[in-house]
Amino acid sequence: MYELFSNLGSWLTSGTQWSGSDGIAHRLAEHLQYSLLATLIATAIGLPLGLLIGHTGRGAFLAINLASFGRALPTVGLVVLVFLASGLSMTPVYVSLVALAVPAIVTNTYAGMTAVDPDVKDAARGQGMRGHQVLLHVELPLALPLIMTGLRLALIQVVATATIAAYVSFGGLGRYVFDGLAQRDLVQVLGGAVLVAAVAVVLDLGLAGLQRFLFRHRTA
Template identity: 90%
Template sequence: MYELFKNLGSWLVSGDQWGGTGGIAHRLAEHLEYSLLATLIAAAIALPLGLLIGHTGRGAFVAINLASFGRALPTVGLVVLVFLVAGLSLWAVYVALVVLAVPAIVTNTYAGMAAVDPEVKDAARGQGMRGHQVLFQVELPLALPLIMTGLRLSLIQVVSTATIAAYVSFGGLGRYVFDGLAQRDLVQVLGGAVLVAVVAVVLDLALAALQRFLFRHRRTADAH
């Protein structure tokens, strides 16, 4: 075991391992591209849906059940299915990652909106606020903590699952995992897994820092 981790350390810090199209830097860039783009697309779909459902109170049953269905779908199976329909392309990977990311964003956005005190919304309407003003000036700020939690959960899931790109012959950090398995190179497999875990933790910490900044800025604005 000691020898394995010693070899892993040498593998991670080797200058040769970081250069070229098969190097860690390039694979990391590919993995971040897959993960961030898929999460942004999922957020563009799920946030308006969750906000609309939470604001109007309509369609919650359908949305939550669809979200649960999407969460239960086997990601690799979905990739294979899209490949059979659309052919070999990265779109299959993106579709699978987006489907994976949408449920947590929808459910957390809806939960955050539903948790807003109805009396607060009634008071806002009593002051003459229109529907969109209540949504963006009252409900959304109060629901933001749960919305950010949903985004963080989705991003971590996507980063972890983006290794499937390598399963279907594309890049990313999953390349080390699948190539290492094919070559029976345990150091490479472990190195790929460690890199994916580190990326997930770093991105989660970055979003947590952003969340704290937004809330601190909001509290400062409220104080003034």
Template identity: 55%
Template sequence: MSIFHFINAFFSDGSHWHGYDGIPTRIMEHLQYSFMALGIAAGIALPVGLITGHTGRGGNALALIATAARALPSFGLLVLMFFWLGIGLTPVMIPLVALAVPPILVTTYEAVRTVDPSPVDAARGMGMGPAAVLFQVELPVALPLILSGLRSAAIQVVSTAAIAAYVSLGGLGRYVIDGLYQRNYEIVVGGATLIAGLALAMIALFWLVERLVVSPGVRRGR
């Protein structure tokens, strides 16, 4: 049987669209884990990236932190956290947050650090303080690159959040794990297709966000 046969069989089966194991429920669980991890990572990485990029200090330390975090195996970290903390959402959040922090942190730092110094100097000459320069001058110009870091983190988290199923949580990973256990490749392929579809949806979502929040002048300048 071809992969397209499995996909058609999975999505055409009405039983997959209802109940606690239905597609809508699993998608909502998957998005809950993903956006929770992305929100925590953004809450950590964005302020650090903005401040260090504005001051121009700490770049080497950020590079080391990002490299170390990227080297962490998400599944291995999940297993360690599971044995340390037990069943729950926390063992899942830790590896997902560790996965999302580096791209947000590095791109935010680079985005602010590489802003054209001319408008920054002009703003300082007009008497604007450091916070005003950061949020009114540097941030609007750096926003497209910052959003690209958030987009990259979102795609990675959505693609990896399936690991929640390994510790008895829900999400789209349930289809993959349960399907492999049952040797039911129809739901394995269906779950993998849904995860890939969500990752593509993240690209579309951030494209729309960029169109809405980034100044047209900044977009044309890019």
């Protein structure tokens, strides 16, 4: 066991392991690229949807059930299914990651919108604000902390799951996990897993810190 961990330590710290197209630096960049782009696409879909459902109050049933559907949908199955349907491209990876992230974003945005005090919205309307003004200048800013929580949750899940890109022959940190499993090279497998976990934890802590800094003047 000790030998395994010392091998793991030298794997993670050796200079040759970090450079080149199969190096950690390159794989890390790929992993972040997949994760950020997928989260961005998911935000472009989920945020307007959540805002619309929250603002109009219509489709609340959808917003609530989308979350449990998202939890129940097996990502491994989805990625393989889309892969078999669309062939060798990045589509299966992005479809699966976006499908994973959208429910978290929609439900949290919706939760943030419903948590806005109805009296505040009434006051805004009483001042003559139009529907879209209430949405943009009152509801959105007040719902922002919960929306951010949803984005953070989505990004973390996406980073953790982006390993599947390697399963359908692309890059990212999952490459080490799947190549290592195929080559029975436990050190490489563990190295990949440790790196993914580290990226997820660091991003989560970083975003939590950013969130606390941005909303430091709010009491609730």
